[in-house]
Amino acid sequence: DTGVSQNPRHKITKRGQNVTFRCDPISEHNRLYWYRQTLGQGPEFLTYFQNEAQLEKSRLLSDRFSAERPKGSFSTLEIQRTEQGDSAMYLCASSPGGVSEQYFGPGTRLTVT
């Protein structure tokens, strides 16, 4: 399977704990995006990487959130001191650049209890 993969698919954590999600984009896609989708809403943009450089961050990405893409390959999204409001589906997407479409992964569903 050469699509975008995300791990874990589901994560249940207690409030105050740290969590980390991983996204593996399609090989050779230099653009990588993170989105958050809450129930009944469309995805909301969080951050964008071109290769290893994080070029854009949404105001939704509070100080408790950090994302990395070392070596321009996979990416991680970490949430520190989770809150119940962080419960959502976290989606990753990649594209080969230019004006190409974004290809989405299956998402990581986070539940904060």
Next chain:
Amino acid sequence: AQTVTQSQPEMSVQEAETVTLSCTYDTSESDYYLFWYKQPPSRQMILVIRQEAYKQQNATENRFSVNFQKAAKSFSLKISDSQLGDAAMYFCARWGGGADGLTFGKGTHLIIQP
């Protein structure tokens, strides 16, 4: 702010019939891209169709076509000969082409009645 509005939370259509999903958007840019994505239950989002704003011709992909009205900032999706596999959430999205991500609407839940 760039916004995308889908005014139909839910639509229902009989199998083999035609249905149109509405989308309007707000943008200050002259060049941008519009998309319809499909998100089946518990499955990942996939692209249905895309439209470049500089193209006057409406995009078509098999049973899916759009009605793009740039002046009205309207971008509706028509699904012809609806099939059971078309049942899903449909999201309209706009992209400026730069470092920003897609801006999505809230989605329309499409139900196909057999």
